[in-house]
Amino acid sequence: MSGFREPHELHKRRGGLNIGVGVVLALFVAVVFGLTVAKVSTGGFQMNPGGNMGQSQSQTGGGN
Amino acid sequence: MVRPFKQAESGSEMSDATINQTGSNTGEAGFGDYFALLKPRVMSLVVFTALVGLAAAPVAVHPMVAFASILFIAVGGGASGALNMWWDADIDRVMKRTARRPVPSGKVTADEALAVGLTLSVMSVVMLWLAAGPVAAGLLAFTIFFYAVVYTMWLKRSTPQNIVIGGAAGAFPPLIGWAVATGGVSIESVLMFSLIFMWTPPHFWALALFMNSDYENAGVPMLTVTHGRKVTRKHILVYTILLAPVALGLCFTSIAGPTYIAAAVILNALFLKVAVDIWRRDEAAAEADKYKAEKNFFKLSLAYLFLHFGAILIDASLKSWGIWG
Numbered sequence: 001m002s003g004f005r006e007p008h009e010l011h012k013r014r015g016g017l018n019i020g021v022g023v024v025l026a027l028f029v030a031v032v033f034g035l036t037v038a039k040v041s042t043g044g045f046q047m048n049p050g051g052n053m054g055q056s057q058s059q060t061g062g063g064n
Numbered sequence: 065m066v067r068p069f070k071q072a073e074s075g076s077e078m079s080d081a082t083i084n085q086t087g088s089n090t091g092e093a094g095f096g097d098y099f100a101l102l103k104p105r106v107m108s109l110v111v112f113t114a115l116v117g118l119a120a121a122p123v124a125v126h127p128m129v130a131f132a133s134i135l136f137i138a139v140g141g142g143a144s145g146a147l148n149m150w151w152d153a154d155i156d157r158v159m160k161r162t163a164r165r166p167v168p169s170g171k172v173t174a175d176e177a178l179a180v181g182l183t184l185s186v187m188s189v190v191m192l193w194l195a196a197g198p199v200a201a202g203l204l205a206f207t208i209f210f211y212a213v214v215y216t217m218w219l220k221r222s223t224p225q226n227i228v229i230g231g232a233a234g235a236f237p238p239l240i241g242w243a244v245a246t247g248g249v250s251i252e253s254v255l256m257f258s259l260i261f262m263w264t265p266p267h268f269w270a271l272a273l274f275m276n277s278d279y280e281n282a283g284v285p286m287l288t289v290t291h292g293r294k295v296t297r298k299h300i301l302v303y304t305i306l307l308a309p310v311a312l313g314l315c316f317t318s319i320a321g322p323t324y325i326a327a328a329v330i331l332n333a334l335f336l337k338v339a340v341d342i343w344r345r346d347e348a349a350a351e352a353d354k355y356k357a358e359k360n361f362f363k364l365s366l367a368y369l370f371l372h373f374g375a376i377l378i379d380a381s382l383k384s385w386g387i388w389g
Contacts, residue, residue, distance in 0.1 A: 010092060013092055013093075013094045014092070016094050016095050016096075017093070017094055017095045017098075019095075020094075020095030020096075020098075020099075021095070031131075031132050031135060032191075034128045034131075034132070035128055035129065035132045035194070035195055037128070038126045038127075038128035038129050039129070042126055042129075
C-alpha cells in the first residue's frame, strides 16, 4: 500500500481547472437568476429599461 | 482543426515558428492559462469604459441589469482576445512582448483558443441581447467581428494603418454601455467612441517606437517598420492634435461637468506638449536616453484615457447625487 501520497502536479493542475470551471458555471447561474429576478421585478420582462423593445411591442399591440 | 499556414514577411524564422506551433500540444493548461486567453488587462479597460458609458447615460438602469451587461461586454471583449491569440499565435511567438501568451508558450493549443473564443463570443452576444436588448448586442457582435476579422485577420498584417482603423474595436465599449442604458446611440456616445478611436494610434505608435524590433521581426507592418521612426513621430503629433478637439468637444455635451472640463483642458495640453517633444527628437537622442520620452508618452497616454473616462464617471456621480447638473 502506498498510502497517502502527495498529489502529482498534473492532478493539482486539473483540480484547479475543474474548480475554476465549476465556480464560473455557478457564477453564470447566479447572474442569470439575478437577471431574471431583476427583469421580472421591473415589470413585464421589458427587454430594455430605457429602450424600445418591450414598450414598442405593447404599444403596437394596443394600437392594433 | 489546424489553422491554414499564413505567409509572413519575415521569412524562415516565422515559418519555422508556425510549423512548430501546429505540432505543439501540452494539453494540460491550468484555469489561469485559459483566463489569460481573454487578455485580462484589455478586459479591464473594456469594463471601465463600458461602465462609464453606462453610468453617463441619462437613463437609470437596474443594478443587476447593469452588472450583467458589463460582465457580458467584458466576456465578449475577452472572446475577441482569444480569437486574436488563435490567429496571431505565429507572430506572438516571435515577439518578445507576446511570446509568453498561452498559445505561443504551448500551454493552450490554438484549437482550444478558437473554441473558447467562438463559444464565449456567441454566449456573450446572446446574453447581452437578453439583458439589454438588440442594439447593445448588435454592437457587441460587430465589435467582436471587427477585432477578430477586420483587424486581426485582415488589417494587422496588410497595412501600416492597421492600428488606425483597427483601433475602432477598442473604442466600442462606451458606445455599448450607453446603448445598454438608452437602447440607442447618441452624439455623446459617438464622441466617447471617437475619443478612444483617436487616442489609439498615438498610444500604439509610441509603443512601437521603443518596441520596434518586435514588430519588425514578426513582419507586422507597423508604421515604424514601413515608414520609419521620423514619420511615426510626425504621425503621433498629428493624431494628438486631432485628438484634442474630440476630447474638448465632449465638454459641450450633457455628460461633461466641471471635472471633465478641467481634466480635458489639462490633459490635452500636457499630451500635446509631450507629443511635440517626441516629434522634435531624433533617433540619436532617443537611443541616448533609452527612449525615455517615448516611454513617458506611452505611460501618459494610459493616464490620459483613464482620467478622461474617470472624469466622466465622477461628473455622472455628481449629477446623480444632485451636486451638479
